[in-house]
Amino acid sequence: MSSGPDPRHDRPIFVLGCPRSGTTLLQLMLHSHARIAIPAETKFVIPAYARRCEFGDLEDRDNRRALGEWITSERSTKFHVLGLDAGEVVDEIVAGPPTMGSAIGTVFRAYARLHGKARWGDKRPSYFRHVGTLLRMFPDAQFVHLVRDGRDCVASLMEMPWYDKDVHHAISAWREAVDRGHRLAERLGPDSYYEMQYERLVADPVDELTRLCAFLGEDFDPAMPHPEGIAKRTVSPRKKWHGRTHDAVTTNRVGSWAERLDPWQISLAEAAFGERLAEYGYEPSGLPKPPASQLARFTRTSTHRRLAQRKAALRERWKQHHEPNPVESRLTPQNTVTPAS
Template sequence: MATVNDVDTDTMSDKVVVQHGNLCPVILVGHGSSGTSIFSRLLRNHLRVSFGTESQFIVDYYRRLNRYGDLSDDANLRKLIADISGERWFQRCHKKFGFTFDPQAAFSAVTQRTYRGVLDAIFLQLAQYNEMAPRWGDKTPGYATDLPVIGEICPDAKYIHLARDGRDVALSVMGRFWGAQNIYTAAQEWIEAVDAIDEFLQTLPAEQKLEITYEQLLSNPVPTFDAVIEFLEIEPREALLKELEPLLNEQLDAGNFDKWRKKMTPAQRRQFEQFAQPQLQRYGYETEFEPTDYHPSALAKMYWRCQNKALQYRYPDYWKDNVYKARKLISDRLRSLRG
């Protein structure tokens, strides 16, 4: 993978003061292992947009919001904030940044008694702690199929889609406990994500969406960041780019893509294209084979899905993650029964 310093400190010179002309949230979307972690760190370190770890809770609480009643009631608002504070986002942000969430401070900071107002208070507390601009962002690949919900919550947000060649994504996710374990599943999950993102972005006006590719970011970082800075309405644009050029060239590996050409077998490359050729071509990625009408049988699909799940079972982290999700589900059900 391309590398950015893991220590989240401001690596820019103090000569340039980043100024945000718009403080709307920044939602970074993309399939897992598309470079969103790297890109969010660049946005945090250099453009002062506050990103924590993957939130993973925004959609869940919005869908169960009716349980909390009228948020103009102090007790309901406090309960919502208290319940959200039990999510592992807070534990991970504490581990990563040393940030300890203060529920009372968040309660006091809510200016609009809405779910969006609660999110602003929570995420901007992290921004203040990390001395970022009063502008928060989120990158949670799992939201790819829930973007219309995010759009309801944050209708003013700006969305950046970081796309990456699905074949390199497949190579990156296979072998991780949360990722696909075979080419069929990797292709299907990548297709589902990029199709859902594309469908959502088509509903947005031009000023709210920007699509870039991981390959563009690595090979042409300065022009790519120029587009990002303009899109996010950040100044001073030229001075920032001048400061960023040596940093980006140092922190990003310009040739660290197209790994599929050497690491995938011809059979794997053909299989991936059989499923995902239209999506690859949509983003301008080179394809090798003639289009085909190949459709795997129901039995073949079942085999690949079962194999994928069986291979995931090998990873201790797979079980740890599912134990956490099971406990969260049980806790949520108990809260629901208690009303």
């Protein structure tokens, strides 16, 4: 038997994409792999990083304990979905290297260990905005970007009970995700960044997941195209918007935007997306152009979002000058606590 994870194949895996592009389905498929553990969405990675200055010098064990207790006990972090013993995780963070990346990596490694897996990952659609942050903590990470027809994403977003913005923001989100993906592909290269399409994934899961596994350096696992069993155990029935993950993989929702969006919303989305839809092989609707007033409103929304993102980037640059520790994970296979046999 192997004595531990192969250091060549334990790179963290981050799944990202525009919200409602199928990232939960892909997370479940990856979690079905015998070597890969990716939990349901947690909410502590970016918030913990954003608060790194507040926790002080992590060389101090008490500060590492405070960080660990915040991750494990703060309600907003969703630590409880991991099914881990909070006290044990805090102790492992305290005993580990004094960096933010090490503390966060410790939590996910404990999750992987719980499931008997050698490798961990995390899924959050908004990670497409935070790849620089994730790379600071995990320089060897691999990123999987799932792209879906933007009109289907917009239609689905507008139906979500938790989505509190308008169609202009929904359209902007897809355009931002795709544009960011293009830049990431150039910056990271084919060893660290992989893009796949939702429509191809649901039409031919075996072929698409075999290709994905080749990128990850893993053998294809025949359980991956059948994630509905894991979904029934791990996806809460309360999250009705993930209800279809309980069923076999299907192409039923591909192109459903045509019935779910108003004609003016389709026209506006197609005008805003420009050639991006054609790049991925998505057919245009043939509808006339949207009214100039709607285009102007979309432009205002898009510009406002861009300015807000620039301000956030400036704040982040300031924080980097004041952070008390390096943030890069220093975990190694030797740092991993092996469960008692």
